[in-house]
Amino acid sequence: MTxxxxxxxxxxxxxAGFTGIDQVWDAYREELQAVEQHIARSIDSRVPVINRxxxxxxxxxxxxxxxxxxxLSARLCRHRGAPEYEIVLASAVEFIHTAxxxxxDVLDEAALRRGHETARLLxxxxxxxxxxxxxxxxxxxxxxxxxxxxxxxxxxDACRKMVEGEMLQFSLHHNVAITEADCLTVIDNKxxxxxxxxxxxxxxxxxxxxxxxxxxxxxxxxxxIAFQVADDALDYAAQPDKLGKTIGKDxxxxxITLPLFHLLSACDPADRAVVARIIEQGGDAAQDLGAxxxxxxxxxxxxxxxxxxxxxxxxAVEELCLFPPSPHRDALELIADYVVxxxx
Numbered sequence: 001m002t003x004x005x006x007x008x009x010x011x012x013x014x015x016a017g018f019t020g021i022d023q024v025w026d027a028y029r030e031e032l033q034a035v036e037q038h039i040a041r042s043i044d045s046r047v048p049v050i051n052r053x054x055x056x057x058x059x060x061x062x063x064x065x066x067x068x069x070x071x072l073s074a075r076l077c078r079h080r081g082a083p084e085y086e087i088v089l090a091s092a093v094e095f096i097h098t099a100x101x102x103x104x105d106v107l108d109e110a111a112l113r114r115g116h117e118t119a120r121l122l123x124x125x126x127x128x129x130x131x132x133x134x135x136x137x138x139x140x141x142x143x144x145x146x147x148x149x150x151x152x153x154x155x156x157d158a159c160r161k162m163v164e165g166e167m168l169q170f171s172l173h174h175n176v177a178i179t180e181a182d183c184l185t186v187i188d189n190k191x192x193x194x195x196x197x198x199x200x201x202x203x204x205x206x207x208x209x210x211x212x213x214x215x216x217x218x219x220x221x222x223x224x225i226a227f228q229v230a231d232d233a234l235d236y237a238a239q240p241d242k243l244g245k246t247i248g249k250d251x252x253x254x255x256i257t258l259p260l261f262h263l264l265s266a267c268d269p270a271d272r273a274v275v276a277r278i279i280e281q282g283g284d285a286a287q288d289l290g291a292x293x294x295x296x297x298x299x300x301x302x303x304x305x306x307x308x309x310x311x312x313x314x315x316a317v318e319e320l321c322l323f324p325p326s327p328h329r330d331a332l333e334l335i336a337d338y339v340v341x342x343x344x
Contacts, residue, residue: 021338024331028068031087035067038091042138053119053131057098060114066093066198069223069335073202073216076328081205088142089151089205093198095139096155100162100194102132107166108253150204158197165189174254176264176276183258184225192224199223215319219332222316226309227339232257233305234343236293248289254279258308259301263292266299309340 018024025032043054067090074086104110105118106125112118120128136159143152169186172178199220203213235250236259250257256264256279264275275295278288296302313336323329 018327018330018334021334024068024334027327027331028071031071031083032064032068034087035064035071035090035094038087039094042091042095042142045134049123049127050131050134053102053123053127054098054135056116056119056122057101057113058094060116062094062098062114064090064094065227065335066097066195067091069195069220069332070198070202072328072332072335073199073220074206075202076216076323076326076332077203077206077208077212079202079206081207085146085205086202089146089201090198092139092142092155093194093201095135095142096159097194099132099135099139102128102135104166107170108249110249148204151201154197154200154204158193161189161193165191165193169255172256174280175256176279178256178261178264180258180261183256183261187225187228188221191228192221195224195227196220212322215322219316219319222312222319223336223339226312226316226336229258229305229309229312230340230342233259233302233309235259236296237302248292251278251289251292257305259296259305260292262301262304263296263299266301266304267295271295306340313337313340 018027039058040055043051043058045051045054070090070093071086079086101113102119105113106120106128109120110118111121118128119131123131139155143155165186165188168182169190172182172186196217197220199216200213203216208216232250235247235257249255251260260275260279264272264279267275275292278292316336317333320329320332
């Protein structure tokens with residue numbers, strides 16, 4: 001495989017260790033910029049609208065959390081191969097994530113993503129679906145060029161789980177008989193599978209032994225669950241200007257996430273009947289969302305979801321005990337804390 005660029009990024013880590021999440025982003029900034037440059041070069045369709053629509057979301061300010069997890073995992077496992085391969089694989093993971101977001105926005109009829117109009121509003125649903133498909137094929141093309149069947153299988157398995165998670169969630173819309181296990185299964189497949197794969201891929205690329213690959217796979221899975229549970233809590237608690245998407249969108253769609261499940265379980269029969277009616281009919285009125293939020297505050301539903309998120313963060317951090325102390329391990333632990341402490 002021909003390296004995509006001649007100059008590899010040089011990593012500069014703080015001598016005294018990391019003191020906060022901002023230092024992590026700063027330390028790996030050059031590597032993440034290399035990922036950005038590779039992404040920009042890889043969006044090279046001969047159909048201009050594909051490049052514009054793909055670039056619209058890819059350049060809208062995403063944190064590149066999944067590429068960072070892959071890079072950190074590779075360094076934690078002492079990757080000694082070409083740094084370019086880390087960049088290529090991290091870019092492929094981001095393509096898959098972006099493709100899923102494009103498809104999600106069509107399925108959810110979303111108007112905002114990261115504080116900007118969604119591609120579906122600017123170019124239409126059909127174009128958004130096709131551009132998502134294009135990004136999936138770009139990811140496949142890049143991964144095949146690495147010539148590693150274990151990497152190919154890991155990413156293919158993650159993509160299959162993402163589709164299954166999306167379909168399971170769709171089948172549970174407006175279903176007030178949902179269980180907490182159902183909520184977590186949706187998250188495990190739809191969100192955690194790609195984060196888990198990103199962490200595993202860093203280890204696989206490094207030629208790490210099976211126990212290290214397994215530990216990072218579990219770390220990414222628990223981190224992904226924690227991330228999405230916290231994100232679902234923010235849908236009922238965040239400031240709209242920080243969240244970057246429409247507050248209460250899950251409720252309008254009849255999508256029952258962990259905070260709403262907890263409310264259904266915790267409130268008295270009269271309030272439960274009100275909540276169930278809103279869910280079953282689709283709560284699209286501001287007064288419905290306000291009523292739900294007030295009930296959640298009374299019963300501690302957002303707090304419950306955040307506690308569950310912290311539980312999965314703890315499980316994730318436990319998996320890192322297999323690895324000796326290092327700045328890369330510290331960075332992963334700070335990211336784990338960040339996913340539940342963020343406000344957007």
